[in-house]
Amino acid sequence: MRPTTAVERAERAMATGGSPTLEFQAEVPYDAYVHTEVLHNLQQPLSDDPGEMSFLMITQVMELYFKLVTFELRNARAALRDDEVGAALAPLRRTALHLEGLNGSWRGLRWMTPSDFNRFRDQLGEASGLQSSMYRHLEFLLGLKSVALLRPFRRQPKVHRELMRSFESSSVWDETIALLARRGHDVPLELLERDFSLEHEPHPAVEKAWVEVYRDDSTTNELRMLGEALTEVAEQFGDWRYQHVAAVRRSMGAKPGSGGSNGLAWLERSMARVVFPELWSARTHM
Numbered sequence: 371m372r373p374t375t376a377v378e379r380a381e382r383a384m385a386t387g388g389s390p391t392l393e394f395q396a397e398v399p400y401d402a403y404v405h406t407e408v409l410h411n412l413q414q415p416l417s418d419d420p421g422e423m424s425f426l427m428i429t430q431v432m433e434l435y436f437k438l439v440t441f442e443l444r445n446a447r448a449a450l451r452d453d454e455v456g457a458a459l460a461p462l463r464r465t466a467l468h469l470e471g472l473n474g475s476w477r478g479l480r481w482m483t484p485s486d487f488n489r490f491r492d493q494l495g496e497a498s499g500l501q502s503s504m505y506r507h508l509e510f511l512l513g514l515k516s517v518a519l520l521r522p523f524r525r526q527p528k529v530h531r532e533l534m535r536s537f538e539s540s541s542v543w544d545e546t547i548a549l550l551a552r553r554g555h556d557v558p559l560e561l562l563e564r565d566f567s568l569e570h571e572p573h574p575a576v577e578k579a580w581v582e583v584y585r586d587d588s589t590t591n592e593l594r595m596l597g598e599a600l601t602e603v604a605e606q607f608g609d610w611r612y613q614h615v616a617a618v619r620r621s622m623g624a625k626p627g628s629g630g631s632n633g634l635a636w637l638e639r640s641m642a643r644v645v646f647p648e649l650w651s652a653r654t655h656m
């Protein structure tokens with residue numbers, strides 16, 4: 371693809387009297403950039419039921435969002451690691467906005483009653499969102515760590531290796547806690563030099579640090595801005611989980627899941643794990 375400049379674009383619009391370009395030497399540049407050919411060949415429903423297309427495509431849209439959110443969170447984590455709070459705020463804000471977009475996608479499944487779902491459900495076999503590796507990357511970045519959920523990928527070495535790297539790396543929350551320590555808050559060493567593959571246990575020192583951060587409500591308090599950006603991310607992610615459970619309840623009640631779990635009960639337990647826990651508990655003491 372050949373880049374263009376603002377001058378070229380202005381000259382072209384002038385030459386055509388404002389009409390769009392309609393002649394190209396090869397494929398249209400839009401297709402070259404977006405890879406529409408690949409994208410539109412990815413929908414392969416397993417049944418003839420017209421409802422399955424919504425289920426499949428909304429799942430694909432959500433997978434793409436998981437990837438985008440993971441990308442943003444990795445950038446935010448790198449900025450926090452470099453002590454650049456200002457630089458972390460933009461990807462965190464984008465994360466929250468993408469999560470809002472992701473959450474909007476649930477609307478496309480609201481039509482699905484149990485009998486609608488049953489029309490194609492058997493064809494899905496054992497396939498379940500539980501086996502989404504991108505969702506697992508996302509959870510690991512948010513600090514939700516569970517070693518058991520790596521197991522399904524043992525026979526996919528590349529996916530497993532990448533997941534293991536995410537699993538063993540610090541989360542956005544770990545880097546936030548390290549930043550609080552560098553900014554003078556009293557954080558015990560055991561939280562800074564811990565095994566990152568273990569899920570972070572809420573700690574009173576981190577809670578106290580946030581109470582102190584929020585005490586200064588001046589507009590220049592960047593740690594407070596960071597706290598609010600993270601709160602928005604946690605809340606939007608919580609909305610995804612809540613809406614997923616609501617969709618499950620609506621379309622299959624308390625039946626067992628395709629992925630082998632007991633369905634709603636398993637999901638409710640999974641949902642009980644809190645993202646950025648001290649950011650919430652600290653609010654009681656403000």
Ligand code: HEM
Nearest residue numbers: 429432498499500505617618621627628629630631633640
């Ligand atoms: C109404 C449609 C849906 C139903 C009935 C449903 C059902 C379930 C069930 C029962 C589980 C528990 C695991 C198991 O399968 O045994 C699960 C997990 C999961 N599903 Fe769905 N699901 C639906 C839509 C989606 C969509 C569109 C996505 C998007 C990718 C998705 C992603 C996930 C993820 C990521 C998990 C694991 C959650 C966790 O680890 O806490 N699900 N789903």
